[in-house]
Amino acid sequence: MASETPPPATPFRPPAPYPAPGQRAGLLHGLKTLRSQIEGLPPDVFEADAWRPPLPGMPLFVMLPDAIQRIVLTEADQFPFGALFERIMRPVWGKGLLLSKGSDWRTQRRAAAQAFRAADMAALAPFFVTATERALSRWRQVPGGQIDAFDEMKRITFDVILDTMLSGAETFDREGFRRQVKAFFADVNRMRLSYFLRPDAYHERRSSVVSRHRAGLEASLRDLIRLRRMSASRGDLLDLLMAARDPETGDGFSDELLADNLLGFILAGHETTAVALTWTLYLVSAHAPTRERLRAEAEAVIGDSDVSPAHLPRLGFARQVVSEALRLYPPAFLLTRISARDTEICGHRVRAGERVNIPVYAIHRRPSVWSNPHVFDPDRFSAQGRQPGRFEYMPFGGGPRICIGAALAMAEAVTVIVTLLRAADFTPPSPDRVWPQTGLALYPRHGMSMTVRFRPR
Ligand code: HEM
Structure with missing residues (x-):
């Protein structure tokens, strides 16, 4: 006789590092951390309020939501990014949003917020669909359907940026720009890896290489902005940014600031969203019940048409799936700040100039907050689930510096994942x-590495 209740789904624990019960911190942690900063973390980072590695000069890890609130919100001025972070990010952001401070930051942030409103981001859905369809057409030509989904997601998110921010000039060399950006970011990444290991002279040398690459990119962007100022509106993100004004001062972006911010948005937005999409695609490919629920929702909401702005608010389960992927594999896995003065956090003394780490990866797997924290379960984010507090779940950070592109990233991720799953099956590695x-x-x-098999339409 058929049972009325469905059998319980087998819990799916996707591969990721987390501590064995009773594991203690030690030299092993230190060594593993050199390879990957989430490797070898002891249980304290997942369970305690704050923890300092037992080696001299190490930063304090802060996990208690109230203490995080203090660092990123209530006392944000006392916990700036720090000189080291600025040194990596300056070549990318120039005078743009991320590294600006005080009234300069407020003006840019208020103006940019006008451009990144959630409703306007949903309106970009046709751009997301076009970039995804382009990828699907490409994969149809791949013998055996073998793709590297990470490379492909980067291509999709980069296409979205080119289409929404950098298009509209026939003379604009898309492929050339793509290559320049890739070379520039590879440089920035190398600078970061060398960060703790090399002397200052090395960084200065690399900075000048980075600046050389940057000059070329900046020149292309300024040309593009000049051409766009003279042409009709296209309803894309660059139009929104060019029209954006700080509601209090009426100030908008100069061409120089627009170029700096565009470069920053490309860096902040394209890899992070691609990473989020890659993990989401992996999770739904590896977990059939979720995949089928996602498809059923898409069928009910969208039918045969393409994802449109009006569909996005109704794709609630797809949004839950992306949220759960961002919990298990947060692209921004660690936030860091410097304490501007001597203070105390969760009973630990922190001196002026010391680094404090907010380990988002571990916070998202805190057993006191999440039941079965290492299990993939999009229903945690259903309306009936316990909604996490602002500083218990923070894939986009928190406080005044919270990610300005969060609505864009979510709208893009939901549209892309739904469009992909309706078209094809993906065999995970x-x-x-x-x-x-x-x-x-x-x-x-x-x-x-995944195999794509197209579904009959
Ligand atoms: C899934 C994708 C993304 C993730 C996980 C993410 C994550 C974050 C996080 C955690 C922060 C705060 C950093 C800190 O407090 O130290 C941040 C800031 C920022 N993000 Fe994103 N981001 C994503 C996509 C985007 C996109 C698409 C854009 C723009 C096109 C963007 C632009 C920015 C900017 C400009 C800031 C700095 C804001 C400020 O300082 O006022 N991000 N992001």
Whole structure:
């Protein structure tokens, strides 16, 4: 006789590092951390309020939501990014949003906020669909359907940037720009890896290389902005940014600031969103019940048409799936700040100039907040689930510096994942080829090799 209740789904624990019960911190932690910053973390980072590695000069890890609130919100001025972070990010951001401070930051932030409103981001859905369709057409030509999903997601998110921010000039060399950006970011990444290991002279040398690459990119962007100022509106993100004004002062972006910010948005937005999409695609490919629920929702909401702005608010389960992927594999896995003065956090003394770390990866797996924290379960984010507090779940950070592109990233991720799953099945790599690796974001260490099989339409 058929049972009325469905059998309980088998819990799916996707591959990722987390501590064995009773594991203690020690030299092993230190050594593993050199390879990847989420490797070898002891249980304290997942369970305690704050923890300092037992080695001299190490930063304090802060996990208690109230203490995080203090660092990123209530006393944000006392916990700036720090000189080291600025040194990596300056070549990318110039005078743009991320590294600006005080009234300069407020003006840019208020103006940019006008451009990044959630409703306007949903309106970009047709751009997301076009970039995804372009990828699907490409994969149809690949013998055996073998792709590296990480490379492909980067291509999709980069196409979105080119289409929404940098298009509209016939003379604009898309492929040339793509190559320039790739070379520039590879430089920035190398600078970061060398960070703790090389003397200052090395960084200065690399900075000048980075600046040389940057000058070329900046020149292309300024040309593009000049051409766009003279042409009709296209309803894309660059139009929104060019029209954006600080509601209090009426100030908009100069061409110079627009170019700096565009470069920053490309860096902040394209890899992070690609990483989020790669992990989401992996999770739904490896977990059939979720994949089928996602498809059923898409069928009910969208039918045969393309994802449109009006569909996005109704794709609630797809949004839950992306949120759960961002919990398990947060692209921004660690936030860091410097304490501007001597203070105390969760009973630990922190001196002026010391670094404090907010380990988002571990916070998202805190057993006191999440039941079965290492299990993939999008229903945690259903309306009936317990909604996490602002500083218990923070893939986009928190406080005044919270990610300005969060609505864009979510709208893009939902549209792309739904469009992909309706068109094709993706065979995930075997679990031993799936592992997160820290870098500028939380990358898949071995890439994400998948086989695409198109579904009958
Ligand atoms: C899934 C994708 C993304 C993730 C996980 C992410 C994550 C974050 C996080 C954690 C922060 C705060 C950093 C800190 O407090 O130290 C941040 C800031 C920022 N993000 Fe994103 N981001 C994403 C996509 C985007 C996109 C698409 C854009 C723009 C096109 C963007 C632009 C920015 C900017 C400009 C800031 C700095 C804001 C400020 O300082 O006022 N991000 N992001």
